[in-house]
Amino acid sequence: MNPLKPRSRRRVAPEGPGDGMRDSALPQVACDQDRRRVLGIAGAVALALAPGLSLIAYAQSGSPAGAAASARTRWGLLIDTAKCTPSCTACVTACSSYNGWKNEGRPTDPQWIRKVQVSDPSTGFSRSVPVMCQHCANAPCVEVCPTGASFKRADGIVLVDRHICIGCRYCMMACPYKARSFVSENLSDQKPWAPRGKGTVEGCTLCVPRVDAGKVPACVEACAREGNGAMTFGDLNDPASPIRRALAQHPAVQLRADLLLDTGVRYEGL
Amino acid sequence: MSVVHYREIAGRSPGYWGLVALLTAFVAAGLTAAWFMEHIGHIITGMTNQVVWGMPHVFAVFLIVAASGALNVASIASVFGKVAYKPLARLSGLLAVALLIGGLSILVLDLGRPDRLVVAMTHYNFRSIFAWNIFLYTGFVAVTGFYLWVMMERRLNRYTRMVGTAAFLWRLILTTGTGSIFGFLVARAPYDEAIMAPMFIVMSFSFGLAIFLLVLMAACKGTGRPLGDVTLMRLKNLLGVFAAGVLYFLLAFHITKLYEAEFRGAEAFLLLNGGIYTFLFWFGAVFLGGVLPMLLFWLPQTRRSRAAVGWGSASVVVGGLALMYDIIIGGQAWPLSIFPGMHVSSSFYDGVVNFYAPSLPECALGLGGCALAMLLILLALRLLPFLPESVLDDSGESHSAVAGTSTAPGAA
């Protein structure tokens, strides 16, 4: 099986600018109606409070949710750090250009994925490790979020519903991996398939529109294109998937495994 | 059997209106800051993706913690039946409500999307301690408001003890909830300790009583109402005990942390080599918040002095703010340990102590919330009879009935 093609058991949502207003990240169709009513009020308040305020996120609620995620699948990522070259940032660049975030080196800039250089002070052993949202099964960000904006899809992908995130940043306090960023200024050049909004929190979505369309995340594709092939994406629940087979053969770890968060991202060679 | 007479303050003096104008200006500055923060974004604050809660949280959490403690005096009177404090119970309840509203306003206006307050009120995740706090805070205002009504309405006076007990229990749960916001953050070495909940309760006793004493002394002085020495000195002694209690909890907290190897790096940072955070801990929280007030309250040279009560209370307040800064900002300045025992570096500030400098809008918002609380108190004192005509010592133990009489406003 082609490692770049995940086995997808569910209806596939189309991707691309034409489908831009669709927020495939939304969990249930049923609550859309309800939410839109509330958003109507909130939107009116927003307009009254701060004219000119970005309402981009609201526009995304215009259509029902995309394909429902299936609980039979658990999407995961295996990163072989031995194959990851310290100087390579292909995954970071690919994520940034696909999802439309920019890191200009300021502490307020978002970084959905970053390369962390890790070395053991006692032995000198070193590795370069891509770190992003670990898509925890027991996600602290989901537990602490007061409104339920931080949520876990049935297939294990952890997302922020930009419509109900109030920007309290408690999830950022709770995440052990610094996986989330807060949008602290007005945005331009947004990608229609990756809605972002000033005053809300964001992070790696595992490229949910791509995954729903049967593709692999942008970082995984870029890593393979570079020839490193350090990342394997797939269904952790499927014993026949390449990721599960690799996990069955080689030791892999979860970051901060002591916290028992059951992360969807695993690392080899650490 | 004497009856306590309460009276609105006249609120006609230039001093009163000057204070109202000054506080209004601070509130306006806070609102302006909040407007800019929402319009331009949090980029104009000192907050980053590393330090996500800044100066507004320092003020907000301080006020919310103090609010619960400000109810002390009322609780002592109605729950524990100490009649000496009954004349002060109304003021105590008023302070609790006003401080909480001030703190909550800051918290809401510091949200990334304050316009989504409706969303916060309609979407709940009941696993979130934060969501629980939304109920605890609004419920506290409601319960304490009802408590005030019961105290002020003669026909309802007999329920005072019952409602007072409810308010007392509520505030204990509320502060437990506030402390747990931090105590539950398992991923952050400077927090992650269940003792934070009881520690916050003792902190609330201390901060709340200090603010209560300052307001009481200022109100009595400003309106020329007598304030008996015995009552004042009793409250002062209580504050000294609370301040000592905070020191005890800080000691217990840090000793527990030091015992666990994984936290030692964070502890060394906060207690020994953390620069401003170490300074704020030792000089702010320990010295100003605990040692100095105890010296002022109990040294033979100053123990009878009213000025010492005022300075000691102010010192507790400043020390309390320093402690909040230390807990909230210092706790985030220490980097997360994602790869324990390893040296790490990245473009996202992994492995380095995070920098934070409060910005003007953040300070304006924080001070605006404090000013709002004080403004509410000033206006409420003028509108309703919260303050007794006198807090004389003989009106203390001999009291057996407390009536909610209100006479015509006198000159102040």
Ligand code: SF4
């Ligand atoms: S890594 Fe952080 S943001 Fe991602 S699911 Fe886990 S706690 Fe949430």
Ligand code: SF4
């Ligand atoms: S910032 Fe948004 S997603 Fe994060 S906890 Fe708050 S409401 Fe939830």
